[in-house]
Amino acid sequence: MLKRIAVKDIQLGMYICEFCGSWMEHPFWKTKFLLTDEKDLHAIQTSGIKELWIDVSKGADISAGIQGKSEEEVERETEALLLGANKIQGKEKISLEDEIKTAARLCAKTKEAVIEMFRDARMGKAIQVEEARALVDDISNSVMRQPHALISLARLKTADDYTYMHSVAVCALMIALARQLNLDEDIIREAGFAGLLHDIGKVGIPLNVLNKPGKLTDAEFAIVKSHPEVGAKILIESYQVSPLVLDVCLHHHEKVDGTGYPRGLQGDTISLFAKMGAVCDVYDAITSNRPYKKGWSPADSIRKMAEWSKGHFDEAIFQAFVKAVGIYPTGSLVRLESGRLAVVVEQNEGSLLSPRVKVFFSAKNKMPIIQETLDLAKLVGKEKIIGRESPDDWGFKNLDTLWSGIAST
Template sequence: MLKRITIQDLRLGMYIQELCGSWMEHPFWRARFLLTQQNDLKTLLASGIQEVWIDTGKGLDVEQGATARTDEEVDQETEYLLREADKPLSTATTSMADEVRHAMQLCNTAKQSVVDMFSTARMGKAIEVGQALNLVEDIANSASRHPHALISLARLKNVDEYTYMHSVAVCGLMIALARQLNMSEEQVREAGLAGLLHDIGKIAISNQILNKPGKLTDTEFAVMKTHPERGLRILQKSDSVSPAVLDVCLHHHEKIDGTGYPHGLQGDGISILARMGAVSDVYDAITSDRPYKKGWLPAEAIRKMAEWSKGHFDDTVFQAFVKTVGIYPIGSLVRLTSGRLGVVIEQNPDSLLMPRVKVFFSTKSRVQIAPEVVDLARQQEEKIEGRESADTWGFRHLEHLWIDQ
């Protein structure tokens, strides 16, 4: 049973369902947890939080003699219970097709949230961490329902919205990667926030450099390389940004062999979250269309990153990342043993080599064929022979094959 209580009635052993107040008023990444630590109780009592919702089915109830609730508080509790009952379970799994439809709406609202957040920072104001955390929570819930929908959609950004949607994409990738690495849900949220804010320093770089269609000069590249430090200064204006998130902002361009920037860190000198940020940042960057280069298809990007991985990425993190997005990520163009071409539309959690593929073209007759979904894990006749280039075949806008399922 859910019950709203005053902060003075809170005690160890209670299960906190929701903290009544903004994220800025408390230091906890999750609003739902079993209260077991005396230090956490002291922190809550000293915070600006006045009331909390507890779940007496998962933890202790209030003690006898606790403050009686007013009629208004009872009405508020009833309204909250009805609201909660009407919500879908955020962790329930859904089909790829269903989650793609939900993720399309989420991408639109996420883009606007990031635009607003970056605009606030551009005016010299502190980042509203509560707003950012709410967005991280929405993205984490989408990834819980289906891990590939949002990160695949966020990749399909146009050149003009790259800066904003790149933040959303890296947030989603960091969340999925953190779960692949078996991190706690608290660490998952922190990884997501780090991904969302990692490139905020680019608001201090001129559009002439950011959107230059040609190669940057040495002087321009030197300016571009200042964005991690500029981002750090922006985030330091907010007391609510954790040291781990600041570290990712500053060090997501470091490389394992020490050739990265801004500090040339190497090996274990780079934090685990910064190593995760490096992989996630590069993957989304090279699969996105930029003013100076068309993005690679996902499978080609994974192949290229594997070539760089020894000096560039942490081996364990990169291997976990490949498991996260797949050897043939959603949207990859592949050739089957039958000679048919198809687009990967969904991963197989039991085998990275046997995703579901929507075939649509015959290389033998060189004509389009009626689209057909082939689940490579459920038959013996077909397997993937290799990756293909959409440009080589003259294909455009292959994304509709996996978006419109």
């Protein structure tokens, strides 16, 4: 579990994850290490850094109550705390059904705002930063009330909407992931702001390349790969954003094995927030319909990302992401032990393997059945998910209407 602490509270035995502030304010070339040397402790205390992130599952905590416990005990207690929380910052979580209509209106509103933001940037005009931050606040509040409503709706974008709604989706995913990592509220919103602006550099890509339905040529792909640096240049020269936002814009296509771009960074040379951006960006990209391919189902996407995770993503960040969206994310088609097919409606905070589902089809008889919503967490030993299914294999065209209640357009 990550924790942000003041430099005055740092102790030997803590595992340093990241320093808050500019890399020029501390003397270390690495930002992740177990603090065991008195000289290193003194160097941190006398540097310009005021705060830093520690990982209490890998080292000591400022709370004496945690010290002496095994890593497994700390992880188990942390997970129970995260999964058992029904309130965040004093605000009650509500059901997906109650939030879905509000989230749908917010999706429409933010899409138009992002279209205008990209249009202004393409014309060389400054982004209205305060208006953009207000959008992030609205998205953050929706995710706080119900983490899966807006995230799941944003996935339903059309190929034509992709560039704009992708920014909205990554914003929401970054917020959900940051909350799962138990980050401070101001950092959570800054991570969301980074998600909203992470692809601003795509304004520099010709639309015929950006929306090309076929395979890109090597020259066209080189143009597309320039968008992180184009975006960083725009943010540096034109807008007042934090280093965190700039970092995510520039490095969200880096991979932990060093095969990403634009810098080929690897491992701990990639920041926490850029690693978060990489996971959120890929998940929304592969679950979305694009001009050149149809999106994968949410559950299949999580499975494929797990296969890539060792070289592509930071393992701890990816695991936290799965906890945030679910092993079977909302909208996934699953087969139950009874032979019925169901669509995942909502996650259960107490069990990633037992979401709420809506049954609607018999796989045995290949016939529709009376729709019924089941809470699998209350049916342990009686009913469970035994596998993922492909909507295309079954010819289901209106699957998203089943969980969202919103008719397809």
